[in-house]
Amino acid sequence: MAEIAQEQPGDHHEVEALYDLCFAPGREALSSYRLRDGVPPEAELCLVARGRAGEAAGAIRTWPVRVGDHAALLLGPVAVHPTRQGEGLGGLLIFEVIERARMAGHPRMMLVGDAPYYSRFGFSRLDGVLMPPPTNPERVLGLALQDGAWDGIGGEVTRAADPTD
Template sequence: MVELGPEGPQDLWEVEALFDLCFAPGREALSSYRLREGVAPVAELCLVAREDGIVAGAIRYWPVRVGAARALLLGPVAVHPTHQGEGLGGWLIRESVERARALRWARVMLVGDTPYYGRFGFARLDGVAMPPPTDPGRVLGLALVPGAWDGVSGKVMPAADAE
């Protein structure tokens, strides 16, 4: 049985190994990683799924700013190859989004594929500029409260740069 819990300091290396396994070499060169440098993740939303004590999946969130608006940057989310196709990634996303809503976050964004993330309500964000070379068509957002993305535009910045 897979159990879900908060990511703790003891999970760091196992979770990083999972991300290394699931993503191409050089994943840390992506523009989204520039937004994470020197900024702590939102610990309450970083979750680890374990089966028999072994990491099966993980998700992380980071605080960012879009113009003057606070937002969450979802990612990375990964599921071990032995658990892919079981719905674990969807469970991580749905559970963490509900936790973000309960914590009174208004909006979430990510860089990803609309066919996958659209199932969870994410849609293309026009006027939101991720650092290059991000494809603008892959910048997606989800309003956790009605209208949270209305009128929000500008460059995405690390939260530390905008405080």
């Protein structure tokens, strides 16, 4: 199917080209991108799936954010090359990131997406968690990586501080 490995610095331009191919122009204007600006991603949770010829067939990135006073991971974007869609590669990348995040001890993960698709990975709607506008609250989903990790957690999702700030 594909070999999955941690994204390396030399993969950056190829992964960005894949995101450009898979998403509409202006993707970086979305509210979730404002939470990523100037903040390095969680490197160990950024993965690339490579096909037999070594091409980037899929990619996923994960970013630190704050929900109120609590740390969380923001999953996404996830992209699969159009010629590889329908093979389950996106799901494989998501499951792999979830497992790696659990093993690393992260308590909670969230994303903005379609509940019917992401519920199969364990994500459900987060009531009281507010993404920057104009995000539809119905699309704000979370997954507890540790038991009860979302219990009592709410508030605005904000940018995590850059360690170099």
